[in-house]
Amino acid sequence: MQKFHVYRHGDFLVSFSVFVLIALGLLFIYSASYHSGDSVSVFATRQLMWASIGLCLCLIIWKIDYRHFVSSAYLLFAVNIILLLSVLFFGSKTLGAQRWLRFGFFRLQPSEFFKITMILFLAKYYAGLPSYKKGYFYCIIIPFLFIGPAIVLIMKQPDLGTALVLIPVFFALSYIAGTRPVDILYTIIAGVLCAVPGYFLLKPYQQERIKVFLNPEHDPLGVGYQSIQSKIAVGSGGILGKGWLKGTQTQLDFLPERHTDFIFSVIGEEWGFLGAILVIFLFAVLVILAFKIANESRDEKGKLVASGLGVLFLVHLFINAGMTIGIMPITGLPLPFVSYGGSSLITMLVAVGLLQSIYSRRFMF
Amino acid sequence: MIGPGLLNEMHPRLRIIAVLGLILTLVLIIKLFIIQVVDYPKYSEYSANNRIRIIRTMPLRGNIYDRNGRLLADNRPSYNVCLVEEDIKDKDKTMYFLEQALGLDKDYVRKKLKEYRWRPYTPVVIKRDIPEKEVAQIEENRLDLPGVIVERIPARNYVYNNAGSSIIGYVGRISRDDYERNKEKGYSADDMTGITGLEKEYERYLRGEKGGMQVQVDSRGYRDKILKSHPSSRGYDIYTSIDIDLQKDVENIMSGVKGAAIVLDSRNGEVLALSSKPDFNPNVFSGFVEQEEIDLIIKSKDLPLLNRAIGGMYPPGSIFKVVIALASLDRPDFSSNTKHHCSGSFSFGDRVFNCWEKRGHGYVNLTDAIKYSCNIYFYNEGLNCGADRIIETAENYGYGQKTGIDIYGEASPELPRPEWKKEKFGQSWYRGDTVNLSIGQGYILTTPLQSAVFLSAVANGGKVYRPRVALSVVRHNTGDKIKEFLPFEKSALPISEKKHKMIKDSMWRVVNETHGTGTAAAVPGFDVCGKTGTAQAGSGTHAWFGGFAPRDNPELVVVVLIEGGESGGRSAAPLAGRIFKSYYERYKKKIM
Structure with missing residues (x-):
């Protein structure tokens, strides 16, 4: 075991696509915040810092046998629930949502980490389920009793995007x-x-919010405006794009949340169809490799974790890119590795660390 | 690594999910292809001259009514001129027109446009609330002036101008701090908002909700097509306890002086009228004047924006003697028959304290002392009570804290105590300070409203009410009551029937007996009770009169303060008398 060089047995292509995605992210975060009056590269610099922290964490996790994480999944789950509860009670507010816990100079977003925690939790649970217990009660009801309340906590923040990601991941796993x-x-x-029927029990303003969520056009001045401006940005990019730093929608401030949730629109505008396809291709590679890693994993736990992470990337991509081109409702959800944001980037790099940890140990028995 | 065989080798369930994923990816790619390749010309044109704008429609602010349902504040239409720089075709021509027709300086317009350059295609307001004549002029030349837009928005209208401005307050452009704090609630940096008075206190009810339109504009910047719209919803109306007729009388009576007058219903704390002079015309602020003009009012030496009734701080002077009287009556060893001799002066330690009557009042008991406002009597009884008991009594009656009136801008000066003096001046409390306190002088400061609340508690037998202006919040169209504000008793102090009668009788004598200090406030048939005060402040004096009527079953409290007034009896009492009379004639005479 001491002689085993774990980093050599990882999947090169996984690391490569992640690097390219992060690099693209830095490039377009720079472009998105280029004109907005803030000092030129604050967001890009900070993202670089988050990336370095994330990469260190990724390497550490890669080195550790993933089975340790799976075994302590229930504990991690409990801790994460406590964090989510504390957000509800002591969290700091930004733009009307209460998603962050303040720790000195940085803010933690526990709902981001919950994405991985949930996958580990479900992997441990399902892997330990004997085959005679594969009925409805054990497969759906019991895990949902745990996952459900967490999702409610996240929706209360309100972080509909994350909640929307967790549900398909749960079903897929x-x-x-x-x-x-x-x-x-x-x-x-x-x-x-x-x-x-639950909808009719809600207060009118909550119904209103759901209507807007399902159909942005319902709020033509807020979300609906974002939706159309984002479509104009992407559409006007054409095949080759307007060029880096040259997107008019981006640079003239028409696009909201450019460096975070709408970074895909920036890429679409400035690098066009080819740029957008590049991003989608890199994600497709990542997802397929996650499934390959799942398939070759030496045990059920590894298989479940790896495939769960694959689904997580996939759903993220589909919801995020989908909302910028008008096929998904607009929710606050980052594009993994690319969007600005520390908690998201670090979470996604932890996910990569786990994938590599699983893949490097595929031959060990 | 990745090859065509990959899917085939997979576990069947993994394969199904992977295929599902590939389908989703394909959906994304197809949609991207449609938008970026097929529809490229359309979006490219959209983006080249981004013609989609959001135009906010401002909500109508809720109305404010008096107690009889008379309108005090509503909205009128007003017109603003805006420029969209990107739409202007001929800059020189446009500038020339603006200069000729609207009298706008070129440099001013350029400066204004520059401020908003970071936000392209946003209409920039360059002149507010223009007269109809100028609106017509712009409309006539509309075709030659692409980029010049007239925007119609509601502006606040105060029906009675200055009357009631110290209660209602005014709306003005939101301050930077307020904007930062409230932008999540839908405010923009240019919005109008309640700045003081009821307008500020009830902003969240009065405001209403903005609506807006997503519009496509033509090349002149005019609306071509409304793509989507969302109506604004008007704010709630507020019904108040003000009686505008009485309020107007009070404003007339107070005109020309610097000071404040308050009229309260002593039975429930409702404010019938409240005036602070000099005042201002709140319409000035909603008329979209430039900041410099507002600054002129704000920085005026007479401080017209200071609400003297609730935010001015003055020594209470002899009105405070009623507090000493109540504190004394609570002492077990006190007898109201005890007399003190007033020779006109009072030696204490190495200092001499005078009575205002240099010849002295001779032997006086409690009710005489109130009637004549004899200082010497209260020096003695004040010392007998001690500073702690005096301050405790004052505090029980609401001094030293906010009364809680629903008008923004209330002050609550701290009551002087030995500990307070130590902290503030680093000196100990001397008995001489207590002597000063006994006649409402020295360190003590109060607002006119605090004294009104105190006297209202004296009138009603010890109930300290929170003074109130708003009575209900009502939905404009349907008349549904959203909220109702009921009388709120902050505390109730037991005053025995006997003590209550004694204080009321003494205060009645002040006004209704010869040689009383407040005879100028008398209204035949209305049994006014009161107390005068002449407070030393710096080199001058402030004149007070505070009282209630009628003596049996009091219902009305009036407090008048005249800054720089020469004496309570001569300056304030006559004005208070006229206020009592106005009320009497409006409410009582008819019934009797």
Whole structure:
């Protein structure tokens, strides 16, 4: 074990695509904040700092056997729930949402970390489930009793985007772990059926929020405006784009949240269809490799964690890129590795560390 | 690594999810292709002259009414001229027009445009609230003036101008700090908001909600097509306890002086009228004057924006003797028959304290002392009580704290105590300080409103009410009550029937007996009770009169303060008398 060079057995292509994505992120965070009056490169510099911290964490996690993380998943889950609760009570507010915990000079966003915590939790749970317990009760109800309250806490912040990511990840993991497809189908149908009468119990302003969430056009001055400006940005990029630092939508301040949630629009505008395809391609590579790692993993836990992370990347990409081009509702959700934001970048690099940790140990028995 | 065989080798369930993922990716790519390649010409044109603007529509602010449902504040239409720099075709021509028709200086317009250059395509307001004639002029030349827009927005209108301005307050452009604090609630940097008075206190009800339109504009910057719109919703109306007729009388009675007058209903704390002089016309601020003009009012030496009734701090003078009287009556060893001899002066330690009547009042008991406002009597009784008991009594009656009136800008000067003096001046409290305190002088400061609340508690037998102006918040269209403000008793002090009668009788004698200090406030048939005060402040004096009526079952409290007034009896009492009379004639005579 001492002689085993764990870093040599990782997947080079995973590391490579992640590096390229982070580099693209830095490039376009720079462009997005170029004109906005702030000192030129504050966001890019800070993102570089987060990336270095994230990479160190990634290497540390890579070195540690992923099974340790899976075994302590329940503890991690409990800690994360406590963090989420403290956000509710002592969290700091920005733009109407209460998502952050203040620790001295930096702010922590526990809902970001919960994405990984949930995957570890489910991996441990499903891997330990004996085959005679594969019924509805053990496969859906029990895990949902744990995951459900956490999702409610996250939605209360309100962080609808993260909640929206967690639900498909849960179903996908459950499916891969062997839950019968009909059980999943029933659950989804039941969820929809509950949501409809539940909607009428909400207060008018909450209903209003949901209407806007489902249909941005309902709020033409807020979210609806963002939606159309983002589409104009991407569409006007054409095939080759307007060039780096030359996007008019971006540089003239029409695009909101340019360096965070709408970074994909910036890339689409300045590097055009080719730039957007490049980002999607890099993510596709990452997702496929995560599934390959899952497939080659030596045990069930590794398989579940790796495939869960793959689904996490995929859903993130689809929701984030989808909202910038008008096929998904607008929610505050970052594009992994690319969007500005410390908690998100670090979480995603931890995910990469876990993937590599699983892959490096594929031959060990 | 990645090859076509990859999917085939996979565990079937992983494969299904992977295929699902590939489909989703494909959806993204197809949609991107549609937007970026197929629809490129359309979006490219959109972006080349970004024609989609958001135009905010301002909500109508809620109305304010008096107690009889008469309108005090509503909205009127006003017109602003805006420029969209990017839409201006001929800059020289436009500038020339603006100079000729609107009298706008070129440099001023350039400076204004420059401020907003970081926000392209945003209409920049260059002149506010222009007269209809100028609106017509712009509309006539509209075709030649691309980029010049007239925007119609509601402006606040105060029906009675100055009357009631110290209660209602005014709206003005939001301050930078306020904007930073409230931008999440939908304020923009250019919005109007309540700055003082009810307008500020009830901003969240009066404001309403902004609406807006997403519009496509034509090449002249005019609305071409409304893409989407969302109506604004008007603010809630507020019904108040003010009686505007009485308020106007009070303003007339007080005109020409510097000071304040307050009229309260002693039975429930409702404010019937409140005036602070000199005052201002709140319409000036909603007329969109430039900041410099507002500054002129703000920096005026007479401080018209200081609400003297609730925010001015003055020594209470002899009105405070009523506090000493109440404190003394609570002492077990006190007898109201005890007399003190007043020779006109009082030696204490190495100092001599005078009575205002240099010849002296001879032997006086409590009610005589109140009637004549004899200092010497209260020096003695003040010392018998001690500073702590005096301050405690004052505090029980609401001094030293905010009364809690719902008008923004209330002051609450701290009551002087031995510890307070030590902390503030580093000196110990001397008995001489207590002597001064006994006649409402020295370190003590109060607001006219605090004295009104105190006298209202004296009138009603010890109930300290929170003074109130707003009675209800009402939805404009339907008349539904959103909120109702009920009388609020902050504390109730037991005053025995006997003591209550004694204090009321003494104060009645002040006004209604010959040689009383407040006879000028008398209103035949209305049994006014009161107390005068002449407070030393620096080199001058402030004149006070505070009282209530009628003596049996009091309902009305009036406090008048005249800054620089020569004496309570001569300067303040006559004005208070006229206020009592106005009320009497409006409310009582008809009934009797």
